[in-house]
Amino acid sequence: MILRGTVFSNILGKDTGITIVTPGNLQEGGPYKVAYLLHGLCGDSATWVDDSMLPVYAREGRTIFILPDAARSFYSDMRHGPRYFTYLVEELPQLCKAVFQISARREDTAILGASMGGYGALKCALSRPEQYGMCGAFSSACLFLKDGLAEQQKPGGKQAFIEQYGEQLYLDFLAIFGEELEWKPEYEVLELAKRLQKKESKPAIYMTCGSSDPFQPSHAQFRKEMEPLGFDFQYEEWPGGHDFFFFDHSLKRAIHRFGL
Numbered sequence: 001m002i003l004r005g006t007v008f009s010n011i012l013g014k015d016t017g018i019t020i021v022t023p024g025n026l027q028e029g030g031p032y033k034v035a036y037l038l039h040g041l042c043g044d045s046a047t048w049v050d051d052s053m054l055p056v057y058a059r060e061g062r063t064i065f066i067l068p069d070a071a072r073s074f075y076s077d078m079r080h081g082p083r084y085f086t087y088l089v090e091e092l093p094q095l096c097k098a099v100f101q102i103s104a105r106r107e108d109t110a111i112l113g114a115s116m117g118g119y120g121a122l123k124c125a126l127s128r129p130e131q132y133g134m135c136g137a138f139s140s141a142c143l144f145l146k147d148g149l150a151e152q153q154k155p156g157g158k159q160a161f162i163e164q165y166g167e168q169l170y171l172d173f174l175a176i177f178g179e180e181l182e183w184k185p186e187y188e189v190l191e192l193a194k195r196l197q198k199k200e201s202k203p204a205i206y207m208t209c210g211s212s213d214p215f216q217p218s219h220a221q222f223r224k225e226m227e228p229l230g231f232d233f234q235y236e237e238w239p240g241g242h243d244f245f246f247f248d249h250s251l252k253r254a255i256h257r258f259g260l
Helices: 047-051 054-059 084-099 116-127 145-153 157-165 167-177 189-195 216-229 244-258
Strands: 002-009 014-021 033-038 063-068 109-114 134-138 204-210 233-238
Touching: 002 084, 014 047, 014 054, 033 084, 033 116, 047 054, 047 063, 047 244, 054 063, 054 244, 063 084, 084 116, 109 116, 109 244, 116 134, 116 189, 116 204, 134 244, 145 157, 145 167, 157 167, 189 216, 204 216, 204 244, 216 233, 233 244
Parallel strands: 033 063, 033 109, 109 134, 134 204, 204 233
Antiparallel strands: 002 014, 014 063
16 A cells, blocks of 8 residues: 655644555554655655555565655754754654554664665664664765765865755755754764664664765775674675665665565
8 A cells, every 4th residue: 555645744834745655465453563764865755656666565564664755854953944853753653653553662663765865764763773673774875974064164165065966955955054064973873873882772774885876985984984883784785876776676675684
């Protein structure tokens, strides 16, 4: 079953898009596992259904997939914009649990995403390890956000960033982080992971990146940084770029790895 529509969010102060994908034999007698599946920078709540085989993968499982809309927010509480992070980790789960028979156990809760959504999935899972037991991050953006923001503040950094990524993304960053592009530890996924190094409850993390993806070097470095932190962490890389051919294959592998 695929449900597409909107919900009113008190946190966002507006209607916001949402897509739900359920197993094919959805019946009473749950609870079901739940996976929050996050879109990338240019996507929306329907992108994973439109561009991947998600409905086929979900058909035979016991997992309800929740696909929210977060615009171009990087799943953050924006300096000049809506509080998408708070909506995603607090309000959205409450809304969904009120309608569907979704398990409240962290062991039954996953958060997954690609590109901007990969960053969002890591940020949410590492910020709320008591809430998410599984995290899948595919071709993730901003694995070293602090370095990226610092580069933009150097002489000529703004123009170099715009030439590489476009003016719209620069404007997005101003809206998210403010005109001074202020960095905070809670934005940095590696910093969040280090805070959990000695904690018992850590999310299991599955990361992927294509060998031809522009983000591949940052993934290789991130894997090295994660190795001593004591996570159930797996990284896989195979030929591929930054596109839904690769994202779809990653999603299929994550579903299999986590038993979703």
